Amino acid sequence: MSEIKFLAYYLPQFHPIPENDKWWGKGFTEWTNVKKAKPLFRNHYQPIKPSKLGYYDLLLQPEVQEKxxxxxxxxxxxxxxxxxxxFGENKMLLEKPAEQMLKNKKINIPFCFCWANETWKGIWHGLDNPEVLIEQTYNGEAEYRSYFNYLLPFFKDSRYILIENKPMFxxxxxxxxxxxxxxxxxxxNLxxxxxxxxIHLISTAISDNHLMLDNSDVYGQVGLDVFFKMRYKKKSFFPHKSLLGKAENKIKRKLWPSRSIGVRRKPLIFDYAKGVSNFNIKFPNKKYISCVFPNWDNSPRxxxxxxxxxxxxxxxxxKHLEAAVxxxxxxxxxxxxxIIKSWNEWAEGNYLEPDEKFGLQWLKVIKEVKEAL
Known part of the structure; x- marks a missing residue:
């Protein structure tokens, strides 16, 4: 039995909320952009369509989480x-699917949380303006205590992932x-x-300077147990002036967005198959965890x-997953x-769930790789 565990990010934005109704129109969910997507070039696979689970609503169809x-x-x-x-001040969004899952023991998969502590701006969510939709704030000890107390029933659930009796967060x-x-x-302390x-903390985005430090000294000082980086955020694999080097730099700027997205007028297109054949993964330290992705096309958004x-x-x-393993x-x-990004980020074309083109094949890859360990 393999000791390696595969964890996938799970997006809960598959039910309407008043805030999304206000920003995008009544009834908005992740499917709204998925359904209206158009191909941008020859043989561009859009719109992508789910197959086995369909265009689900997590609140109207709670059985979907079991499936x-x-x-x-x-x-x-x-x-x-x-x-x-x-977001601070006890403001949360899209929390109901997890709360529903907590109550339903038939949803028997282990889980943990990722606090997506980021201000939502229109420019990152499909709008042409940079206005703040909702701001991430940090308001001190009392609010951190309140947040922990909200999370505690999840931490105590038998399905919550613990590392050495510490909730993974x-x-x-x-x-x-x-x-x-x-x-x-x-x-x-709580x-x-x-x-x-x-608490077992994992930071999913660390600056380049910190990535290359001996983090057994640096991150140990703040109690940081583990961190991981998406592959393209590592040191460059290719010479900066080469064609592949230029492409890699563009990918970095996209995955860690800069203001350039506000002025770009055409998509950045890269070849996934060629890229994975050139991966040369090296762990920078002993606290590094790989993050892999099966696909990516955020043109619907x-x-x-x-x-x-x-x-x-x-x-x-x-090939990508085998290299990481x-x-x-x-x-x-x-x-x-x-870490797999992601289970169901459909509007970013980043998912494992069955689609009409490939069916269960995205998922079967994980099964095959795991069985070969």
Whole structure:
């Protein structure tokens, strides 16, 4: 039995909320943009269409979460990482699917949370204006305590992922927290008070400077257990002036967005199959966790300002995943997890769920790779 665990991000934006009704129109969900997508070039696979699970609504069809869990577990996915949107001042969005899951023990897949601590701006969510839709705020100890107390029933659930009796808790941009030491101390102390041995933090976005440091010294000082980086955020694989080097730099700017998206008028298009054949994965330290992605095409959300990986197929995805597994096996002291982005980010063309073109093949890749371990 493999010790390597595969965890997939889970997006809950598949039910209407008043805020999305206001920003995008009544009844908006992730499917709204997916359905209206158009091909932007010859043989561009758009609109993508779900098959087995259909255009589900997580609140109107609670049984979907049971089916998702069954599909995932049958095909080698060991857990979901639910995106969790807490903006400060006890304001949350899209929290109901996780709350529904907590009550329904038939949804038997292990899970944890990723606090997506980022201000929502129109420019990043498909609008042509840079206005703030909802701001991420950080308001000190009392609010961190309130947030932890909201999370505690999830942490105590038998399905919640624990590492050495510590709840695994991802934070999208840990470095953005202005009083980081306070935040970590509050969560750590409250976790211990609740009967755990602390909180197991994973930061999903760390600056280049910090990535190359000996983080056993640096991140240990703030209680950071583990972090991972998406592959393209690592050091450059190709010479900067080469064609591949220029493409890699463009990808970096997209995956860690700059203001350039506001002025771009045509999509960035790269070849997924060629890219994975050139991957040369090296772990920078012993706290690194790989993040892999089967596909990416966010044109349903961003239109001509999108990033598109053409030729993303299950066969190419398998090469990508196998490379990540091989590197992890060469680093047995690193955390034995591979993070998959994502289970169901359909408007970014980034998903494992069955679609009309490939059916269950995205998922079967994980099963095949896992069985070969």
């Amino acid at each position: 998702q869990a069954q599909l995932a577990l049958e095909n080698g996915v060991d857990g979901f990482i639910y995106y969790q949107y807490w 991802h934070v999208y941009k840990l470095e953005d927290i202005p009083d980081l030491d306070l935040f970590i101390n509050v969560f750590d 976790a211990i008070k609740a009967g755990f041995d602390g 961003s239109g001509k300002k999108s990033l598109i990986f053409k030729n993303a197929t299950p066969m190419a995805w398998k 091989s590197e992890l096996k060469r680093n047995p002291n690193n955390p034995q997890f591979i």
